[in-house]
Amino acid sequence: MVYPDTFEGFAITSGDQWQSPKRFEFKPKPFGDFDIDVKIIACGVCGSDLHTATGGWGNKNWPLVPGHEIIGHAVKVGPKVTSVKVGDRVGVGAQISACLDCPQCKEDNETYCKEQLDTYGSVYPDGTLAHGGYSSHIRAHEHFTFPIPEALKTEEAAPMLCAGLTAYSPIFRNGAGPGKKIGIIGVGGIGHFGIMFAKALGAEVWAISRSSAKKADALKMGADGFLETRVKDWNVPHEFTFDMILNTASSDDGFDLAPYLSLLRVHGKFISVGLPEGEGSKVRPQSLLANGCMIGASHLGSRKETLDMLQLAADKGIKSWVETIPVSEKGCGEALTRLHNNDVRYRFTLVDYDKQF
Ligand SMILES: [Zn+2]
Ligand SMILES: [Zn+2]
Structure with missing residues (x-):
């Protein structure tokens, strides 16, 4: 030493x-x-x-x-x-x-x-x-x-x-609490904290993931529901219901933003904390018109x-x-x-x- x-x-x-x-x-x-x-x-x-x-x-x-x-x-x-x-x-x-x-x-x-x-x-x-x-x-x-x-x-x-703080800060700053519906994309290191902290703050929490492989775990962490995005029209029953979505995915291969944004209430927020290595998604203002949603990011x-x-x-x-x-x-x-x-x-x-x- x-x-x-x-x-x-x-x-x-x-x-x-x-x-x-x-x-x-x-x-x-x-x-x-x-x-x-x-x-x-x-x-x-x-x-x-x-x-x-x-x-x-x-x-x-x-x-x-x-x-x-x-x-x-x-x-x-x-x-x-x-x-x-x-x-x-x-x-x-x-x-x-x-x-x-x-x-x-x-x-x-x-x-x-x-x-x-x-x-x-x-x-x-x-x-x-x-x-x-x-x-x-x-x-x-x-x-x-x-x-x-x-x-x-x-x-x-x-x-x-x-991981915990990266999830906690944007959830807290965007008012996660009773009466709010929060989506967490990606059940991973950051996402599992997102589920647990949003729940602890009193919000309704939905995990959003490509397949149902992590569904049982997400529910154990406290998620109230689980959305499997490879299912056709997975987003439709939940349109205009989410106050905020936290995107923890660290890869954006094949990521189509539109169905995620459609989940948001008017002026709802889509906040990314995962930092993909590639170029990221292209966003046009037209994509945000249906509900006037906002896209942002959060650091620690x-x-x-x-x-x-x-x-x-x-x-x-x-x-x-x-x-x-x-x-x-x-x-x-x-x-x-x-x-x-x-x-x-x-x-x-x-x-x-x-x-x-
Ligand atoms: Zn880190
Ligand atoms: Zn300073």
Whole structure:
């Protein structure tokens, strides 16, 4: 172990070597007054890790350690940190920095700050490349370090920090609650949180998926109904009934937007959080005329929403559906490969960090 001068992790060494992460030692950014060093005990495996590792979202600075659903214990806190003590169990999600001073930051929209930095793959002002949670430690500003409620298990809390928040923020901001009907496209890592959180907020929730393969699971997660889009005219009985649809699909191959939009009430919203690698769908204003619907997107969420979401999960007993895999060169490669093959229900969390670091 080389802490505190360097950290160690499992890095992707190039886009064509994504299935074979390699042990890698790296230097973290300089320690700041508001920083916390976290000794990692678990990390979820996000679709972003895969898109990044394969180079699908463009080439990166290799080697690069992925992982942005991180749980660990604070081992060092800066002199100006007030919200975390050494020993606390904390989480770090997909955003690691923002200016905290611009209008967006001051209005709980730090995820839309022009200076926002991703937890891994971004470059700090001093030139340090940020690495993620398939590693021994992470250094994060306290604004992006979240105390984890005691009621949440580590491996279940981890995936909430990106997938959970990505679903929670747009659902919450669009008023999911009693009397609202919410659709969730895609029963996957993000989608399964969409179903559980929309339900916990009191909305009527429908899962929308190509086939009925995940119907039983979606109903177990709390979905009130299930729409199978390969059925002819699947949308017709539900036209003009949905207040909002959250699109979590990360591929848009063969995706025909029209029947989805037809589900929306007047001025209903279609919000995408999946980020396909291709060119995406083409939209003409004419497609939006029948109900005056709106199309948008959403990025992560705020610190405030993260804390609210974790508390909601603790209060309502929401349990992420996770499979754990021991962290290692082999384990990280296996998790990415199985995610690539869609062989996951519905999230992997890397564990057993004390055996590697
Ligand atoms: Zn800002
Ligand atoms: Zn993520």
